[in-house]
Amino acid sequence: MWKSIWAVKATLTKGLCWRVGTGLNTSINGDAWIPNTVNFRLSTMINYMRNVKVNKLIDSNRLWKNELIKDTFAEEDAEIILRIPLARTPHDDFLIWGSESSSEFSVRSAYKLLQSSDENPRAYALQTIYRNFYKKLWTLHLPTKIKITIWRFS
Structure with a gap:
């Protein structure tokens, strides 16, 4: 944070x-x-x-x-x-x-x-660049802890 x-x-x-x-x-x-x-x-x-x-x-x-x-x-x-x-x-x-x-x-x-x-695009670049990736990630039918792990790696 x-x-x-x-x-x-x-x-x-x-x-x-x-x-x-x-x-x-x-x-x-x-x-x-x-x-x-x-x-x-x-x-x-x-x-x-x-x-x-x-x-x-x-x-x-x-x-x-x-x-x-x-x-x-x-x-x-x-x-x-x-x-x-x-x-x-x-x-x-x-x-x-x-x-x-x-x-x-x-x-x-x-x-x-x-x-x-x-x-300062670096501060929020992940939010705008990878928006579609994150949308797809959260809609996958996987256990939440796996989604969170993938999200943290990304």
Whole structure:
């Protein structure tokens, strides 16, 4: 089981997104923090904001700095950023599972993420390449322990 988790680790981290609290630990360009976007990142990189944290976009009243955001980012990015809700009480930034509307991890959403990914086919290659073989194996009229042994060998 651990080998399987390790094999898909890089792909699963693509499902993680930072939920902005104070913004002190989340990088504008470097981290995934923008919901409903590709890989939860900006559509365009802002070079002069390479090492700037999200907290620079939040004012002392815990509101987004509208003018700064609209002047700095592409229109579509600015609109999405301004729609991100900020908590009234400051809290640390934390990771959520961005591939699910509930923000909670589920095997189903992880499976969908893996199926849509081209980068790590090894992690689920047996499932797609040998699908017909496994279907035939499980329909054979053999004792279950023999089917399981064949499945393990394969």
